Structure formats: structure tokens, C-alpha cells
Amino acid sequence: MLTDIVSSEITTRHDAVHGHTIIVGAGPAGLAVGACLKQAGISCIILEQTDKVGAAWHRHYDRLHLHTAKAFSELPLVHFPKDYPRYPSRLQAIQYLEAYARQFQLAPRFGQQVISARFANNLWQVQTQDNRYEAANLVVAAGYNREPHLPGWPGQTDFQGTIMHSSQYQNGEPFKNQKVLVVGFGNSGGEIAIDLWEHGAQPSLAVRSPVNVIPRELLGIPILAIGVAQRKLPPRWADALNAPILRVVMGDLTRYGLRKLPHGPVTQIRGDTRIPLIDVGTIKLIKRGQVAVYPGIERFTEDSVIFMDGKRGKFDAVILATGYRPRVNTFLEGASTVCDENGTPLSSGHEMPIPGLYFCGYYVSPTGMLREIALEAQQISAAIARKRAGAADT
Ligand SMILES: Cc1cc2nc3c(=O)[nH]c(=O)nc-3n(C[C@H](O)[C@H](O)[C@H](O)COP(=O)(O)OP(=O)(O)OC[C@H]3O[C@@H](n4cnc5c(N)ncnc54)[C@H](O)[C@@H]3O)c2cc1C
Numbered sequence: 001m002l003t004d005i006v007s008s009e010i011t012t013r014h015d016a017v018h019g020h021t022i023i024v025g026a027g028p029a030g031l032a033v034g035a036c037l038k039q040a041g042i043s044c045i046i047l048e049q050t051d052k053v054g055a056a057w058h059r060h061y062d063r064l065h066l067h068t069a070k071a072f073s074e075l076p077l078v079h080f081p082k083d084y085p086r087y088p089s090r091l092q093a094i095q096y097l098e099a100y101a102r103q104f105q106l107a108p109r110f111g112q113q114v115i116s117a118r119f120a121n122n123l124w125q126v127q128t129q130d131n132r133y134e135a136a137n138l139v140v141a142a143g144y145n146r147e148p149h150l151p152g153w154p155g156q157t158d159f160q161g162t163i164m165h166s167s168q169y170q171n172g173e174p175f176k177n178q179k180v181l182v183v184g185f186g187n188s189g190g191e192i193a194i195d196l197w198e199h200g201a202q203p204s205l206a207v208r209s210p211v212n213v214i215p216r217e218l219l220g221i222p223i224l225a226i227g228v229a230q231r232k233l234p235p236r237w238a239d240a241l242n243a244p245i246l247r248v249v250m251g252d253l254t255r256y257g258l259r260k261l262p263h264g265p266v267t268q269i270r271g272d273t274r275i276p277l278i279d280v281g282t283i284k285l286i287k288r289g290q291v292a293v294y295p296g297i298e299r300f301t302e303d304s305v306i307f308m309d310g311k312r313g314k315f316d317a318v319i320l321a322t323g324y325r326p327r328v329n330t331f332l333e334g335a336s337t338v339c340d341e342n343g344t345p346l347s348s349g350h351e352m353p354i355p356g357l358y359f360c361g362y363y364v365s366p367t368g369m370l371r372e373i374a375l376e377a378q379q380i381s382a383a384i385a386r387k388r389a390g391a392a393d394t
Helices: 002-008 028-039 055-059 090-103 187-198 223-229 235-250 265-272 282-287 369-393
Strands: 011-013 016-024 044-047 114-120 123-128 132-140 162-165 179-183 202-206 213-215 277-279 292-294 297-300 304-307 312-314 317-320 357-359
Touching (some): 016 028, 016 123, 016 369, 028 090, 055 090, 114 132, 187 277, 187 282, 202 282, 235 265
Parallel strands (some): 132 357, 179 202, 202 292, 213 277
Antiparallel strands (some): 114 123, 297 304, 304 312
């Protein structure tokens, strides 16, 4: 049986657990690579620091639904169930990931936080808090959204209200009747503002930089389907093609305090590796005056925030939807040759210049990260299988 072959390849040598490939992380990317390797009959050890698969999805806020249609969010070899809606809920996404892990008998080693990984003597030496592992290949699938990014402002410690990162936000219940400032207008910030409104809070958004806003669907077609159809076009051409219809659908958002980027959404993703806001209803609330828009923050006082334009707003709470950083350099030795200064891998989906090293899930794609993860997982497992076949021939 396939599983017997695979498990017999995992042995203990010199106090280290030895496998063919080690995968860091049991999120969508780690599971997808694990499943593809298993299909190819290659053993892998998945190390996961928490006690569950898809841990990030367990932590996300309650209201979250995939903003990418399910047809563009599937991992390799397994469709989302037919009875799921086009945009599955957070809980449905978790169920899908759990069923996926079960189907391929992936059995990650839970509670194993990788604290260092280094390539020495032609093997990857991986240390968790209580075990040593070694393997020919290391797939880092620890998540683009690994560590909350927490910028600081003058006076922040004087502020008497609550300040939390969006990763700690569950729902708007505790904020009923409160004035809440959401800092950052990415997909999380936009949806949290809606959630706050729905829970009877008075939300405002602090938007420091110009943005591109796109609808989740255009004329009933998921925006990603359009992205996929246009993926071979140069970004500027794709943006020029989309601009007139986006103008009609979204209207002139500068009237509401939102500045537009000089380039379109496709150029933004490929150039800045930042995702435009996929609007799931925030713009309607802004247009109705139910969500106020402020520019970037200059400083905090005890009860207020002073903005870059000199305006002041009193708030009970501030939610920092200020994004995340991958910071793989906190555990990957030699990361400076394959990552930028934030520990963001320079590329994803193929073997890096350090032998046997692969990153999965680090390309911010205009066609959605889950879709990209599925493609990368297949590429990575095929590359590992080719290498193994080559080694067996020699
Ligand atoms: C709020 C939100 C909504 C999103 N919605 C969508 C969407 O609708 N469509 C889409 O395509 N993309 C979406 N994304 C982007 C992306 O697809 C998801 O973040 C997805 O979960 C990424 O999968 P991943 O496996 O790369 O990372 P993660 O899901 O973050 O999984 C990484 C795993 O690695 C583990 N880990 C990290 N460090 C270590 C370590 N040192 N040792 C051991 N384990 C470790 C973590 O515990 C985690 O379980 C969303 C992102 C966010 C934040």
C-alpha cells in the first residue's frame, strides 16, 4: 500500500527523524504539497506548530468568507463540495482542509515549531523545540501571513482605548455602540468595517495610501475568472482593458476620501505584491456615510487619533488591519540569500539556489493565493519526484 511504502521511508538515525522531504506548516500550502508528494509515492514529514490543520483559518474573524470563488480556491485533486456556496465560509474552508488532510492521510506532526532549518552535509537539518529532523528537501509553507505587522505611532501608549491587530479580531460584538477606527483598507480592513457596522458600532477607516478597489464579481462573473483569462496579458494592457468598466461599477471614489493609485489593480499586484481591495460591501457603506474615511494616522492622544490632514477623531478602539510579514528568516538559516529584509522569499514554487529548498505560497497572485498555492504545490512535488528519479538512475 502507498502509505506503507511512505511511512517505512521515515526512519530514525543518529537521534534525528529522517524523511525524504520536510514540510513546514499544515496550512493549505503544506497540505497541498503533502498530498501531491503522497500521490507520487514520496514520504514527507509535515511539521506544524499548532495542534490543527488550517490553523490560520481557525483564528480568522467569524464573518470571513473566501473572497475568491471556490472554483479558483481548490487545492490539487479535490474539489470543494458541490453544495458549498460560490464563496465558502471560513468554517467550510476549515472543513475542506480537514477532509483534505484525512483523504491523503497526511497526519502532520502537531505541536512542532520549527526553530531552525539549515542545509549542512547535503541534508536539511531541522530543529523543533523537542526533536531533530533531517531530509533531502525542505518545503517552507509557513504562510505569507505568518506574523502580524504592527506599526507604531507617536503617543500610541497614551491611548486609553483598546488597540488590537486584525488577527485578534473575532467579531463586532464587544464594540457595539463604540467608535472604532480600522487602520488599513485591505481585504481584512474592509470586511471588518462592515462587520463592525453590522454589530452596531460606528466604524471609520484610516487609509494612508492610494488604493485600487475592485468588485468581487463583474456582471455576475467572479473577478478572478477575469484575472485568470487575462493572466498572459502585460499588466498595463489588462488594466487598460478593465479601467472603463471598473469606473462605471465603482464610481469616483476620490469624492469619499479614497485616493486612487496611478496604476491599475493588475499592475499593483505584480509590482507591489499587494492585493487590491476586493469589495464585499464596504464601498456601499462608505458612500452612504455609514463608514467614515480618514487619511493616515499622525499620532495618538489619550482618547483620540490625529490624522495626517490635521483632523482629530475620538475613538474607543483601534483595529490594526495592517497586514502580516512572512519572516521566514526567523528560523531559516541563510535566508538573506533567498529572501528580502522582511524574510519574504524572493520567489515561490520552484527549487531555490540552496539545494532542496522550496517555498510554497509566497507569490501574491492576481489570480488568488489559494489558486497559486495549488499550482505551486504540483510544480514542487513534480520537481522533487524528478530529482528522486534522477538520483535513483545514477
Ligand atoms: C483574512 C485572510 C483571508 C484570506 N482569504 C483568501 C481567499 O479568499 N482566497 C485566497 O486565495 N487567499 C486568501 N488568503 C490568502 C491565503 O490564501 C491564505 O492566507 C492561506 O491560508 C495561505 O495558506 P498557507 O498554507 O500558505 O499559509 P497559512 O494558512 O498561514 O499556514 C501556514 C501554517 O504554517 C504554520 N507555521 C508557521 N510557522 C511555523 C513554524 N516555524 N513551525 C511549524 N509550523 C509553522 C502555521 O501555524 C500555519 O498553520 C487570505 C488571507 C487572510 C489573512
